[in-house]
Amino acid sequence: MTETLDTTNRQAPADGDILAVAREQVLEQGRGLTADQVLQVLRLPDDRLEELLQLAHEVRMRHCGPEVEVEGIVSVKTGGCPEDCHFCSQSGLFPSPVRAAWLDIPSLVKAAEETAATGATEFCIVAAVRGPDERLMNQMRDGVKAIRDKVDINIAASLGMLSQEQVDELADMGIHRYNHNLETARSYFPNVVTTHTWEERWDTLRMVRAAGMEVCCGGIVGMGETDEQRAEFAGQLAELEPDEVPLNFLNPRPGTPFGEQTVIEPREALRIIGAFRLALPRTILRYAGGREIALGDLGTEKGLLGGINAVIVGNYLTTLGRKPESDLELLADLQMPVKALNQTL
Template identity: 75%
Template sequence: MPGGTPAPAGDPSDILARARALVLETGEPLDRAGLLEVLTLPDERIEELLALAHEVRMRWCGPEVEVEGIISLKTGGCPEDCHFCSQSGKFESPVRVARLDIPSLVEAAKQTAKTGATEFCIVAAVRGPDRMLMSQVAAGIEAIRNEVEINIACSLGMLTPSQVDELAGMGVHRYNHNLETARSHFPNVVTTHTWEERWETLRLVSEAGMEVCCGGILGMGESLEQRAEFAEQLAELAPDEVPLNFLNPRPGTPFGDLDTMPAADALRAIGAFRLALPKTILRFAGGREITLGDLGARQGILGGINAVIVGNYLTTLGRPAESDIDLLVDLGMPIKTFGTVV
């Protein structure tokens, strides 16, 4: 148990033995108490944890890895105060307001498809989309569909019911709206809107029949208890996909001076989130490069991760797409493509 002497491996009271019996054998997730035990495992048991998480992923999700690219349609100038984000107009960060035109959006989708990606996500730094942005998104989706065979996702902030219906009518495959962190920690991360407002958008998206993409960022000052809380709350939401980000502190933001998450803690978190979400797409996202490096990327793919964002993120650099594709090939992980697997 947390804070005590860990039970030896194989002991029925040991958390990994219990997780094997529950999660691997039945597909049921660990509860918050069990997740906290996983997050407090000693370093020497991380390899064992990741091996179990990999077994869970292979049994309940299969070997395929989904590849996605993202692009910012509208960057910077956001009115919200998410303390990790350099796109907020409230902070003195280097990011400036910029908009992408439709031809550039189509070209980005083409380049993303060339990597083998099945998903292309259009993102905008806004509280929620206005009429002009919704019109741009509609035009962009139509232009992409005329040129590229790829699923289109969107991340446009909080939505009204009519906007949800409009996006569903455009054929948006998946909508991303991250809860970011545990409900109890959220007021320390954002003050201009609530966790509950985000949850409501996700409820509307799910009811409209779009896939739900919802994750967050680890390493924003949350406790291990709150990390376990967050994983359990995501399991309750039951999203189709969970992007797992690690804080990459951005200059000029309130979290700009936070330390990056220790690699061992990040690996424990990957294992824990897989045991909380055994049947969910768990996607490597921002911050993995500085938190885990190349070795960590390999460990994550063999430790429960079954999707990656390739290329750069919205305001930070990622790994070259070719590096991730080469890694998947090296590990013998088939890449899911549009309608099939290679």
């Protein structure tokens, strides 16, 4: 992919050097950048990108360490979702090719075994739903038990918006971490989803944290949001203080309202990675969907040397990812150890 980027209006701040400020504030003091400061980073010119990535890597190494957390995901219920998330081919409201399907328990266990075999410590069960009904909660109860009987791995879940009763039940099952993405800045959310609100997602995350599960919350960049809204989003994530932030880059899906969006450019994607690391110095910042088309192999390596400290290996929910072996070989080449299971408990 050609690395071209319109750098109009991307100038270093006139009131001081933001990377010098970040070195003192984030690297030395451990305080993440504010939204206003993140915006300054996002407006840095391309000739300062390498400097940004180097600083972000130093922050990651000092405040998170060299280990990389590896995770696999599987969809227990695919397609047929009643929500209208404009990026998602699993919505039943769009003419996309994904159709509703359920994964049986033996297949779920097999997927967990295959994930563990890669060295991954986290296995996330995902469902395309507004929130879980009784059938899905039953599937979770049976599936989690079956996996625990066969596989030594942390189990995470992503089942949409939850009631307090469902939060408590998932915690009782031993779900290690719950994923529910805010997707984008609060101010831009109505451009992405209209069938529920940003606040409803926030409420689920609040209950998850109170129940003692780890909070996994990130989003997608490249959906038409501005730099200001990306900075706003970074600030809102910092306020939430999630344990993990999966960073997705829009991979436009045929049949969705965002199906004709232009894929984000590599330098822009790397700038976002560096900025989010400086906003979230102690958070697990995970490569998620779309990195393959936004960054390619070279960009993937640069991101790992620019603040990323976790990866999803294998395929995503409806799109293909890199082969797990490719990511693991890259981590070995970069001398980045895979985090052991007992370090994630």
